[in-house]
Amino acid sequence: MLRFVVALDAEARPLVERFDLRHDPLVAPYKVYRGEAGALIVAGIGKVAAAAATSYLYLTSGGHRQAAWLNIGVAGHSSLSLGDAVVAHKIRDRASQRSWYPPQLSTLPCATDEVTTVDLPERSYQESGAFEMEASGFYPTACRFASAELVQCLKIVSDGPQNKLELLTLEVVEELVEHSLPVVEALAEHCSELSRELRDLEADPPDLKQCLKTWRFTVSQSRELRRQLRRRQTLAPEEPLPIQGLQQGVRGKEFLARLRLWLDELAIR
Amino acid sequence: MISHIYIEEGIANHPRTQTICERFPKAVRVSCERYGEVFNRRAQSFRLQKKRPALILACKPGTLVQPTPVGYGIGAPRNYYFSHMLNCVYDCRYCFLQGMYRSAHYVVFVNFEDFFDAIVSTVAEAPNEPACFFSGYDCDSLALEGATRFIEQALPIFRELPNAWLEVRTKSTRIETLLATEPLPNTVIAFSFTPDEVSKTLEHGVPSVARRIAAMARLAKRGWPLGLRFDPLIYSAEFRDQYRRLFEQVFAAIDSTSLHSVSLGPFRLPAAFFRQLERLQSDEPLVAGPLSAQNGMVSYRPDLEAELVGFCTEELLRRVPKRAFFPCQLPTAE
Ligand code: SF4
Numbered sequence: 001m002l003r004f005v006v007a008l009d010a011e012a013r014p015l016v017e018r019f020d021l022r023h024d025p026l027v028a029p030y031k032v033y034r035g036e037a038g039a040l041i042v043a044g045i046g047k048v049a050a051a052a053a054t055s056y057l058y059l060t061s062g063g064h065r066q067a068a069w070l071n072i073g074v075a076g077h078s079s080l081s082l083g084d085a086v087v088a089h090k091i092r093d094r095a096s097q098r099s100w101y102p103p104q105l106s107t108l109p110c111a112t113d114e115v116t117t118v119d120l121p122e123r124s125y126q127e128s129g130a131f132e133m134e135a136s137g138f139y140p141t142a143c144r145f146a147s148a149e150l151v152q153c154l155k156i157v158s159d160g161p162q163n164k165l166e167l168l169t170l171e172v173v174e175e176l177v178e179h180s181l182p183v184v185e186a187l188a189e190h191c192s193e194l195s196r197e198l199r200d201l202e203a204d205p206p207d208l209k210q211c212l213k214t215w216r217f218t219v220s221q222s223r224e225l226r227r228q229l230r231r232r233q234t235l236a237p238e239e240p241l242p243i244q245g246l247q248q249g250v251r252g253k254e255f256l257a258r259l260r261l262w263l264d265e266l267a268i269r
Numbered sequence: 270m271i272s273h274i275y276i277e278e279g280i281a282n283h284p285r286t287q288t289i290c291e292r293f294p295k296a297v298r299v300s301c302e303r304y305g306e307v308f309n310r311r312a313q314s315f316r317l318q319k320k321r322p323a324l325i326l327a328c329k330p331g332t333l334v335q336p337t338p339v340g341y342g343i344g345a346p347r348n349y350y351f352s353h354m355l356n357c358v359y360d361c362r363y364c365f366l367q368g369m370y371r372s373a374h375y376v377v378f379v380n381f382e383d384f385f386d387a388i389v390s391t392v393a394e395a396p397n398e399p400a401c402f403f404s405g406y407d408c409d410s411l412a413l414e415g416a417t418r419f420i421e422q423a424l425p426i427f428r429e430l431p432n433a434w435l436e437v438r439t440k441s442t443r444i445e446t447l448l449a450t451e452p453l454p455n456t457v458i459a460f461s462f463t464p465d466e467v468s469k470t471l472e473h474g475v476p477s478v479a480r481r482i483a484a485m486a487r488l489a490k491r492g493w494p495l496g497l498r499f500d501p502l503i504y505s506a507e508f509r510d511q512y513r514r515l516f517e518q519v520f521a522a523i524d525s526t527s528l529h530s531v532s533l534g535p536f537r538l539p540a541a542f543f544r545q546l547e548r549l550q551s552d553e554p555l556v557a558g559p560l561s562a563q564n565g566m567v568s569y570r571p572d573l574e575a576e577l578v579g580f581c582t583e584e585l586l587r588r589v590p591k592r593a594f595f596p597c598q599l600p601t602a603e
Binding site: 090100103104105106107111112143144146147149201202227231235264268269 | 272273275297299300301302306307310311312313314316317318320321323374504506547548549550551552553554556557558559570573
């Protein structure tokens with residue numbers, strides 16, 4: 001379950017094609033593309049636009065908390081060559097001087113680097129690292145919707161001291177993203193794997209929905225039910241639930257007590 | 270392998286920062302203002318980070334030596350702990366660190382001298398009353414010694430403090446520093462054990478029981494006082510056979526003259542930590558076990574806990590004198 005946030009159509013096009021996404025005509029304020037792999041939003045330029053679009057995509061894509069969020073885009077860099085890709089290990093917002101540190105858990109086919117988000121295009125390239133305009137809006141917003149390990153920024157070098165920003169065209173941007181697709185795919189695969197792992201950890205245990213439908217539970221009893229059904233998944237996944245003689249409509253409390261007792265006995269065998 | 274090292278700006282030029290970084294020449298160095306910007310932020314997953322934790326080098330301000338909770342000790346009237354490091358290279362499924370922190374990165378506080386000063390002044394508060402200092406409360410004391418050299422530098426301090434004890438609690442077999450050092454009579458190298466079967470399933474990445482026993486035997490030969498920590502005790506239907514075998518294995522390898530202390534403690538976690546454990550490893554049989562919550566703690570059902578503790582106590586007291594035996598009721602990381 002991938003969520004791509006990009007600033008420009010030119011950045012979106014290669015991703016839309018590679019991840020087999022289709023334009024969603026029902027969404028008006030943004031261009032959004034969807035497919036089996038996930039969804040992509042074209043946010044527009046700047047950190048505020050990136051933050052707003054990230055929230056919008058979350059709300060219009062089922063609100064899944066285990067989705068992986070990727071901000072892909074071009075950036076200036078003081079020393080790397082045109083087309084080099086970097087994953088942000090630190091995102092610094094130049095205006096507020098705040099910093100964030102996306103956890104780096106895999107070996108990717110590209111380096112990691114500091115990414116500075118600027119409010120106006122960077123032309124001096126005097127500091128080290130990459131310069132762009134969205135990451136500090138995207139990252140903290142996406143971290144509200146997902147665990148930080150699933151939120152990453154990948155920047156592809158499009159300009160620098162030897163390649164002036166003024167000469168950058170949308171065609172070149174598209175080409176640069178296209179050229180970096182293997183790195184994007186590797187990052188997407190890694191994040192998807194983590195996302196699957198979290199989903200498995202947080203998945204509803206078997207029979208939860210059925211039990212909630214059959215008996216009445218308070219909120220805290222529902223939590224306890226979930227916990228006990230998870231125990232059952234570990235201790236006796238094949239065994240049927242101990243429901244003989246229990247009528248539909250009895251209080252969930254009775255069922256819970258019976259379930260707990262049954263599992264406690266299984267646990268000491 | 271450490272791929273990224275986050276370094277607090279304030280200690281970037283600390284000589285120890287340099288030395289530690291040199292041990293990981295391929296790691297990317299990232300500067301941060303405070304370690305809290307990277308460690309234990311909201312929305313982090315301990316389980317995911319455990320796949321490849323980063324190293325964070327920081328300076329620990331404030332109180333560096335804390336009194337241990339009541340009931341925690343190995344014979345001294347005053348007991349303290351300190352944490353020069355947070356988190357552990359191993360991955361024991363019962364470890365309370367995963368309930369305590371949202372982050373699995375390793376934090377090393379490089380201001381060792383401040384820890385040593387705090388220890389010296391704590392001893393000086395009551396110079397005639399022995400004080401014991403526990404390392405390995407929030408980490409394994411030896412597992413990262415190759416990089417930090419904390420114990421190597423702590424030993425000369427304790428050599429000058431005959432009325433203070435140091436407990437180095439570990440599951441590591443990285444004992445080179447200790448073998449190379451003249452043993453201190455006031456430093457106990459305490460190894461934690463669970464039975465082989467339990468260790469294989471719950472102590473991921475930890476040296477095998479046999480290797481730990483072999484390391485202990487070498488230290489005993491070198492003359493180091495040793496501790497045995499059967500903590501946490503883990504229940505299973507076969508616990509009697511498992512623990513009897515473990516005790517036989519351990520006591521066959523070391524002779525009682527090397528033994529300073531033996532302690533045991535049942536599996537116990539604060540309820541909030543346990544809930545976190547449930548979230549992180551819901552498929553772990555330990556978590557699905559016969560546990561119950563009482564007074565804010567989760568532990569084995571009282572009847573089972575009594576059986577487990579009773580059996581192990583009896584078995585141990587057949588092998589060690591009562592004065593060297595310290596049952597404990599509190600959770601520790603190591
Ligand atoms: S129990 Fe000890 S050895 Fe195991 S992970 Fe925790 S600190 Fe490390």
